[in-house]
Amino acid sequence: SAVISQKPSRDICQRGTSLTIQCQVDSQVTMMFWYRQQPGQSLTLIATANQGSEATYESGFVIDKFPISRPNLTFSTLTVSNMSPEDSSIYLCSALADSTDTQYFGPGTRLTVL
Amino acid sequence: AQRVTQPEKLLSVFKGAPVELKCNYSYSGSPELFWYVQYSRQRLQLLLRHISRESIKGFTADLNKGETSFHLKKPFAQEEDSAMYYCAPSSGTYKYIFGTGTRLKVLA
Numbered sequence: 552s553a554v555i556s557q558k559p560s561r562d563i564c565q566r567g568t569s570l571t572i573q574c575q576v577d578s579q580v581t582m583m584f585w586y587r588q589q590p591g592q593s594l595t596l597i598a599t600a601n602q603g604s605e606a607t608y609e610s611g612f613v614i615d616k617f618p619i620s621r622p623n624l625t626f627s628t629l630t631v632s633n634m635s636p637e638d639s640s641i642y643l644c645s646a647l648a649d650s651t652d653t654q655y656f657g658p659g660t661r662l663t664v665l
Numbered sequence: 666a667q668r669v670t671q672p673e674k675l676l677s678v679f680k681g682a683p684v685e686l687k688c689n690y691s692y693s694g695s696p697e698l699f700w701y702v703q704y705s706r707q708r709l710q711l712l713l714r715h716i717s718r719e720s721i722k723g724f725t726a727d728l729n730k731g732e733t734s735f736h737l738k739k740p741f742a743q744e745e746d747s748a749m750y751y752c753a754p755s756s757g758t759y760k761y762i763f764g765t766g767t768r769l770k771v772l773a
Contacts, residue, residue: 593751655710
């Protein structure tokens with residue numbers, strides 16, 4: 552298994568600013584993912600964070616809005632740029648446990664944009 | 666398009682009653698299928714996966730390829746089963762598509 556931590560756990564931000572969310576895994580993993588969970592809705596995959604190369608974004612998500620870094624096999628960041636109230640969501644990081652193909656999730660970051 | 670449907674947003678049952686949470690999927694190829702659960706104030710966690718064919722906390726899930734369903738079942742619900750349940754097929758690239766989720770409430 553993999554234990555995942557995220558920072559911050561929550562934040563309240565002003566419109567137009569940016570927030571960087573950190574995700575730390577307690578072991579080396581090949582694949583990490585970022586999800587968004589809007590209020591009352593399910594999880595939507597934003598992108599796959601690739602180590603040593605650019606992230607792979609899903610339809611509807613772009614690098615300029617959600618830049619992602621993956622400097623090593625245990626860490627990734629997601630930045631929510633130029634925020635608007637519509638970006639208010641829970642953002643979750645996950646990592647794939649290579650031995651079982653199971654994704655393990657972080658506790659999430661609850662973002663409120665005013 | 667790949668799609669997952671969990672038709673019930675909320676399912677309420679009495680303690681000791683059988684539970685069935687429905688999941689239908691529309692997917693190309695042969696996806697791996699998972700059920701994830703989120704208890705109150707806890708993170709999302711794996712409940713079970715099809716390939717393991719295991720029973721976790723009394724829950725089982727049977728894959729019906731003809732109906733493209735992967736319903737989650739438990740013969741006797743417990744109050745501690747109250748949680749949000751998500752069905753999630755995974756493609757060969759390990760990307761999940763999550764269903765909309767079903768909130769299970771087990772009443773005393």
